[in-house]
Amino acid sequence: MDIFKIIIIGIVGTVLAVLLSDYRKDFAIMVGLITGIIIFLMVANLLSETITSLINMLKEVDVEFRYLDVALKIIGVSYLARFAAQICRDAGEGAIAIKVEMAAKVVILALSLPVIRALIQLVIQILP
Amino acid sequence: MGVDLIFKIAAIGILVAVLNQVLIRSGREEQAMMTTLAGLIVVLFIIVQQISTLFDTIKTIFNL
Numbered sequence: 001m002d003i004f005k006i007i008i009i010g011i012v013g014t015v016l017a018v019l020l021s022d023y024r025k026d027f028a029i030m031v032g033l034i035t036g037i038i039i040f041l042m043v044a045n046l047l048s049e050t051i052t053s054l055i056n057m058l059k060e061v062d063v064e065f066r067y068l069d070v071a072l073k074i075i076g077v078s079y080l081a082r083f084a085a086q087i088c089r090d091a092g093e094g095a096i097a098i099k100v101e102m103a104a105k106v107v108i109l110a111l112s113l114p115v116i117r118a119l120i121q122l123v124i125q126i127l128p
Numbered sequence: 129m130g131v132d133l134i135f136k137i138a139a140i141g142i143l144v145a146v147l148n149q150v151l152i153r154s155g156r157e158e159q160a161m162m163t164t165l166a167g168l169i170v171v172l173f174i175i176v177q178q179i180s181t182l183f184d185t186i187k188t189i190f191n192l
Contacts, residue, residue: 008131009131009134012135013134016135016138019138020138020142023141023145024141024148027140027145030141031134031141033179034133034137035134037178037181040182044186048188072191077192079190080183
């Protein structure tokens with residue numbers, strides 16, 4: 001099972017980061033960063049397969065595809081921003097973390113603008 | 129790929145910490161700082177490669 005491997009990697013990374021944080025704080029942050037990256041890359045294949053099969057499923061039932069694309073993009077942006085913000089927060093830089101999250105919110109708003117416009121057009125069409 | 133990357137970075141960190149202590153005790157402050165800098169650069173190289181892999185993977189998965 002892959003999940004046991006991931007759990008063990010997480011525990012080992014935590015122990016090493018705590019061990020290093022007494023001596024050199026910067027290397028402890030690096031260990032945390034690389035642990036997060038490795039865990040994501042281990043689960044990335046499964047995630048990719050799942051999303052592909054989800055898209056195929058939606059194609060079979062003829063749901064409009066482009067809104068799912070927007071949703072996927074938003075999930076990707078928010079995952080990356082959360083990853084970076086959490087690293088910043090672990091390093092004790094809460095201000096930078098908040099700015100990263102704010103930038104991600106702006107990007108998400110810009111990405112979801114077409115959906116909002118479509119919704120407003122739909123409402124205008126329905127209204128007499 | 130796997131746990132060995134974490135071990136590698138942690139080992140570099142411990143090594144740099146020990147070398148730093150030894151060099152400072154023997155009064156070579158400049159070399160201690162150089163050791164720290166070298167270790168940091170090596171670790172940054174490893175990390176930057178992995179971050180690039182992470183970004184590529186996320187780009188292909190969520191077709192950003």
